[in-house]
Amino acid sequence: MKLLVGLGNPGSKYEKTRHNAGFLVIDRLARRHAPGAIAKAKFDASFVEAPIGAERCLLLKPATYMNRSGQAVAQAVGFYKVNPQTDVLVIVDDVALPLGHLRIRPCGSAGGHNGLGDIERALSSDAYPRLRIGIDARPSLMDQADYVLGQFTPEQEAALAPALDKAADAAECFIAQGVHAAMNKFNTPSSPPKPKPPRPTVGPGAQGPGGPSSGDTPKPPTQN
DSSP states (O other): OEEEEEOOOOSGGGTTBGGGHHHHHHHHHHHHHSTTOOOEEETTEEEEEEEETTEEEEEEEESSOGGGHHHHHHHHHHHHTOOHHHHEEEEEEETTSOTTOEEEESSOOOTTOHHHHHHHHHHTOSOSOEEEEEOOOOOTTSOHHHHHTSBOOHHHHHHHHHHHHHHHHHHHHHHHHOHHHHHHHHSOOOOOOOOOOOOOOOOTTOOOTTOOOTTOOOOOOOOO
């Protein structure tokens, strides 16, 4: 049994909000692997059971609010006696990543995310894989809670759709090949740092502070 957990807030009020990116991925997986299935209620969550490849999987969305997500995860982990380090993948939004960027890690800190923090509390460990989906940082004059609980703009929604499909692909790869294979294949590469401009040089014959004297050959520009 593998447990795929999408984090979000329940209820129509929060549908398609930025904080519900995890729910949106679980919905995609359910449409792919259990079309027409009726979600069941258990573990303080709604879930669909679906075969993904050769694995029996639980596609779970906690029915508690975000800051109590650990309650549902711990119940499901305890019931099925799965190993969080190898059998659980938590799918979550991240304001620290650009919109649509994916980052998979086998463990790590909650990074200020209330849902991840509560799962860590409930499992007494941060050793569980998580797939973060970038939703962009909040605008400078906007409260973070208002931003994550707000709906994606039409432009954001259009740009995010391919990333949500890719996140579902990454979850399937995790099921079939494990967290490290999913990391290698689906983590969005970090943008390389911009090179610093060359240091200015003073041409031959010019006089200036620190510049070469007349007749010296200037050194080629260097980059740090």
